Amino acid sequence: MVGNTGVVKTDTLSPQAGKRGGRGPGRRGPSWPTHLALIVAVIIISTPLIFALIKATQASSQVISPNMLPGTSFMDNLSSIWVDAKLGRYMLNSTIVAICVTTGKTILALLAALAFVYFRFPLKSAAFTLVLLSLMLPTEVLIIALFDLVSRDLKWANTFAAIIVPFLASATGTFLFRQHFLNIPTSLADAARIDGCGPLRYLTRILIPMSWNTIGALAVIQFVYAWDQYIWPLVIVQQDEKQVVQVGLRKLIEVGGQTDWGAVMAGAIITMLPPLIVFTLLQEQFSRGFALSEDK
Amino acid sequence: MLKPAQTTANTEANAVFRGAAMPWFFLLPSLLILAVFIYLPALQTLRLAAFKANLILGTERFVGLQNVTELLLSPAYRQVALQTLIFMVLTVTLGLLFSLGLAWLASRPIRGSKYYRLLLIYPYALSPAIAGTLWLFMFNPEIGVVNQLLGSLFSIKPRWLDDPILAFGLVVVAAIWKGLAYNIVFYLASIQNLPGDVMEAAEIDGATPAQVFWRVAFPLLTPITFFLVFTNIISALFDSFALTDILTRGGPYFHNAGITTFLVYQLYQDGFVNFKSGVAAAQAALMLVLVAFITFMQFKVGERRVHYGG
Numbered sequence: 001m002v003g004n005t006g007v008v009k010t011d012t013l014s015p016q017a018g019k020r021g022g023r024g025p026g027r028r029g030p031s032w033p034t035h036l037a038l039i040v041a042v043i044i045i046s047t048p049l050i051f052a053l054i055k056a057t058q059a060s061s062q063v064i065s066p067n068m069l070p071g072t073s074f075m076d077n078l079s080s081i082w083v084d085a086k087l088g089r090y091m092l093n094s095t096i097v098a099i100c101v102t103t104g105k106t107i108l109a110l111l112a113a114l115a116f117v118y119f120r121f122p123l124k125s126a127a128f129t130l131v132l133l134s135l136m137l138p139t140e141v142l143i144i145a146l147f148d149l150v151s152r153d154l155k156w157a158n159t160f161a162a163i164i165v166p167f168l169a170s171a172t173g174t175f176l177f178r179q180h181f182l183n184i185p186t187s188l189a190d191a192a193r194i195d196g197c198g199p200l201r202y203l204t205r206i207l208i209p210m211s212w213n214t215i216g217a218l219a220v221i222q223f224v225y226a227w228d229q230y231i232w233p234l235v236i237v238q239q240d241e242k243q244v245v246q247v248g249l250r251k252l253i254e255v256g257g258q259t260d261w262g263a264v265m266a267g268a269i270i271t272m273l274p275p276l277i278v279f280t281l282l283q284e285q286f287s288r289g290f291a292l293s294e295d296k
Numbered sequence: 297m298l299k300p301a302q303t304t305a306n307t308e309a310n311a312v313f314r315g316a317a318m319p320w321f322f323l324l325p326s327l328l329i330l331a332v333f334i335y336l337p338a339l340q341t342l343r344l345a346a347f348k349a350n351l352i353l354g355t356e357r358f359v360g361l362q363n364v365t366e367l368l369l370s371p372a373y374r375q376v377a378l379q380t381l382i383f384m385v386l387t388v389t390l391g392l393l394f395s396l397g398l399a400w401l402a403s404r405p406i407r408g409s410k411y412y413r414l415l416l417i418y419p420y421a422l423s424p425a426i427a428g429t430l431w432l433f434m435f436n437p438e439i440g441v442v443n444q445l446l447g448s449l450f451s452i453k454p455r456w457l458d459d460p461i462l463a464f465g466l467v468v469v470a471a472i473w474k475g476l477a478y479n480i481v482f483y484l485a486s487i488q489n490l491p492g493d494v495m496e497a498a499e500i501d502g503a504t505p506a507q508v509f510w511r512v513a514f515p516l517l518t519p520i521t522f523f524l525v526f527t528n529i530i531s532a533l534f535d536s537f538a539l540t541d542i543l544t545r546g547g548p549y550f551h552n553a554g555i556t557t558f559l560v561y562q563l564y565q566d567g568f569v570n571f572k573s574g575v576a577a578a579q580a581a582l583m584l585v586l587v588a589f590i591t592f593m594q595f596k597v598g599e600r601r602v603h604y605g606g
Binding site: 031034035037038041042045046048049051052055063064065066068108109111112114115116118119120121124127130131134135136137138140141142143144145146147148149165166167168169170174186189190193198199202224227228230231234235246247249250253261264265268271272275276278279280283286287 | 311312313314315316318319320322323325326327329330332333334335336337338340341344398401402404406407408412414415416418419420421422423424425426427429430431432433434439441444445448473476477481484485530533534535537538541542560563564567568573576577580583584587588591
């Protein structure tokens with residue numbers, strides 16, 4: 001039980017305050033039921049991951065046994081999958097793709113939001129609607145025609161362009177930046193313009209430094225989205241050399257009837273790392289970026 | 297956050313910079329990509345749906361609405377649609393319920409709440425494909441840890457992936473588990489923005505914790521709940537592909553189709569395994585209508601509810 005030295009006045013005023021299991025944030029009460037519930041939840045949520053982590057360290061004889069003690073074979077498992085099963089190659093490909101998509105999406109969305117917020121021009125709402133409506137058309141729905149276009153007309157099958165370029169425009173990013181820019185006082189832009197500052201300079205010198213939380217929040221979402229790509233690379237990339245790691249995982253399981261599960265678990269753990277690292281690095285911006293836009 | 301109600305409101309308010317070509321110059325990259333890789337394929341999908349086409353052979357024959365009517369009359373496709381609906385309803389309702397509860401608990405002013413929050417949201421970094429891989433190993437009937445445990449405790453070894461009911465349940469639970477972190481992130485952000493004074497006032501007036509939650513906090517959380525309902529519907533429709541592809545490969549056969557064959561999986565099967573492009577495009581066209589309807593509802597509902605947040 002945690003001794004809370006917070007405000008006491010609610011207790012004396014509220015007849016219910018003495019009751020157990022107070023729930024509202026800011027409310028006092030015994031906290032052990034909350035701790036208990038959260039600990040149970042965290043354990044349940046983490047079980048598959050802990051399981052994977054332990055199995056990734058065991059030698060192949062232990063992996064298929066109920067033994068749940070960590071072993072010492074992590075590096076063996078990893079090296080067998082990193083080189084033999086090309087995980088290293090897949091990881092590199094995914095990293096390149098995810099970084100390109102994230103950077104490209106952020107830049108394009110910033111430019112689009114700049115146009116929508118600081119300019120008045122004919123057909124503006126039509127252009128805005130066009131961006132807005134693209135949310136209704138996920139890749140999965142377009143996959144037949146997109147495959148046709150990218151492989152037959154553009155001849156991009158088995159290239160990085162095929163898994164990067166179609167994803168560079170971001171409706172979500174455009175809206176988020178637009179929303180954020182609208183909250184920045186116009187007087188700032190007016191002053192900048194009077195000082196002879198053009199829109200691009202205003203974007204790079206003033207808007208971007210004021211938008212790191214939003215950029216961070218968006219970067220996390222976009223990186224994770226790009227990293228998780230699955231169905232599109234599965235159909236458009238046939239060469240192992242160009243394949244991404246999510247589809248690579250599928251190939252690791254497919255190998256004959258004998259799956260080397262210890263190695264696969266080591267692969268799964270490694271595959272989780274890049275988004276986890278991005279998420280950890282930008283965690284602060286991620287939470288604040290959303291808190292900020294939720295304000296209104 | 298996407299709040300459609302606000303998006304068009306003050307578009308015209310501030311036009312600081314001048315220049316007729318300049319804004320188009322900034323918009324061009326985005327619009328070009330959208331036109332080529334979203335709108336063109338969308339139109340092409342509608343066109344392809346009216347043809348019996350074979351992408352491999354490059355042949356096409358116009359059949360009008362025949363592909364669509366065939367689909368709607370096909371018992372297998374109707375089963376797939378129904379399965380998708382059940383999967384969607386289960387994962388969305390249960391997933392949001394658990395997420396809201398956990399986010400609420402983790403928002404309480406208790407010691408270490410920061411760490412609980414982190415431990416609840418880090419699985420966001422986990423992909424559906426990895427989720428499928430982990431669950432495939434855990435629930436392997438012979439060497440999976442679940443059956444080894446059940447075998448030694450109760451001497452049972454269920455065939456998780458061969459039994460239709462078990463396979464379906466497994467996919468539902470895995471999908472809920474996979475979705476928790478995402479939902480908790482958004483609920484946590486919203487709960488932190490709740491007006492503390494309103495809830496304190498309710499407490500002072502003698503509201504029980506349950507009353508504070510259901511009468512005060514929950515209504516204030518409706519906008520985010522609606523947003524999450526729609527994003528969860530979309531992810532149940534689409535993100536389930538990687539999970540089911542790795543975990544069950546469409547699932548054991550049940551009546552007319554695999555039990556965990558959902559709409560996108562069927563689309564992929566017909567388009568890229570059976571090479572029936574026309575039929576697949578017709579499915580895509582139907583899904584397009586479905587997604588358009590869902591998005592329309594999101595805006596409709598969103599517009600009505602969004603002011604709650606005030």
